[in-house]
Amino acid sequence: MTTMVPPLAVDIDGTLSRADRSIDPRALDALREWPGPVVIATGKALPFPVALSQFIGIQARVIAENGGISIVDDELLVHGDxxxxxxxxxxxxxxxxxxxxxxxxxxxxxxxxxxxxxxxxxxxxxxxxxxxxxxxxxxxxxxxxxxSPTVSKGRALVEVADRLDVDPASFLAIGDSENDVGMFETAGVSYAVGNADESAKRTADAVTDGSYADGFLEALEKASR
CATH class of the missing domain: 3.90.1070 (Hypothetical Protein Ta0175; Chain: A, domain 2)
Structure with a gap:
């Protein structure tokens, strides 16, 4: 029996990185090999997740600035001020x-x-x-x-999911911080990595044993079983 792989929404800093904020190359390989749609969702400015997507070799589907701006299938969505x-x-x-x-x-x-x-x-x-x-x-x-208090990764994920013609609740979300809470509440399944702050851990469906990129890889492995 084949397990359906969910679309993925994932944070960068503290989730794809090591403790020193450098990106763990294993995480990049895992994103490139993920068989479903991948959305990079970050607090960073828009050029950073776009460049990351290009260097990984995946389509630039990104949520930046904590949901203030996003790109999906060549459409730019602006929500902040x-x-x-x-x-x-x-x-x-x-x-x-x-x-x-x-x-x-x-x-x-x-x-x-x-x-x-x-x-x-x-x-x-x-x-x-x-x-x-x-x-x-x-x-x-x-x-x-x-x-703006009306801006969040969760609200942006709803917009992105609509453009992808998928249910926001079908997403697997992985992150580490307060700004990931809205994304966790929107997604169907959510993991906070082991180094996550308390608000993220409280909201997530599960917390990984591993921290940083180790936790991200652990979450992918558990979600694809």
């Missing part, structure tokens, strides 16, 4: 705080729908200012993301 996030940053900087990325700021250079702030920068004033502007701050474990 960079101008609103910029207003928060202006007030944050006027209060004497810094985004923490240095003058070049590669974290935000190509970001279109939100702003990322270094974890070394003060969180409390950022949260207060964001809330005053009707936005929220999400801690992905790698940065604080200032974004």
């Amino acid at each position: 960079r101008a609103a996030a910029d207003a928060v940053v202006q007030e944050y900087e006027a209060a004497g705080y810094d985004l923490g990325w240095g003058s070049l700021d590669l974290a935000n250079r190509w970001r279109e729908t939100e702003i990322a702030v270094s974890l070394d920068s003060p969180l409390d004033p950022l949260t207060t200012i964001a809330e005053a502007h009707g936005l929220e701050v999400v801690d992905t474990g790698f940065a604080y993301h200032v974004k």
Whole structure:
């Protein structure tokens, strides 16, 4: 009897990576060999998952900026509002705080729908200012993301699944962070890798024994049984 392989939605940082954030090459091979559709879902700016997909050799089906922007089958879907996030940053900087990325700021250079702030920068004033502007701050474990509360990986996954003509609940989702919670709630089966934060672990259907890419590979193996 042949097991149907589900479409896959997977995070990058902390899920396909090692602890030092470098990508584990075993994860790239596993994504290329996965027989169903693969959606890379990340908090990174759009060029990063697009480039990753190209280097892996899979079709660029991506959710970026925590659901603020996505690409599926050559269609660009935009859900977030960079101008609103910029207003928060202006007030944050006027209060004497810094985004923490240095003058070049590669974290935000190509970001279109939100702003990322270094974890070394003060969180409390950022949260207060964001809330005053009707936005929220999400801690992905790698940065604080200032974004619309209506934007999430889960909502974007619904849009992507519609374009792929598949049920969002048919997806297998794998991730490690608070920003993966919406994706876990949308997908039919979800795994948090062993290094995941508590919100991801609470929401996921299962938590892997392995951490980082080891956990990702473990989840794939269990899901394809």
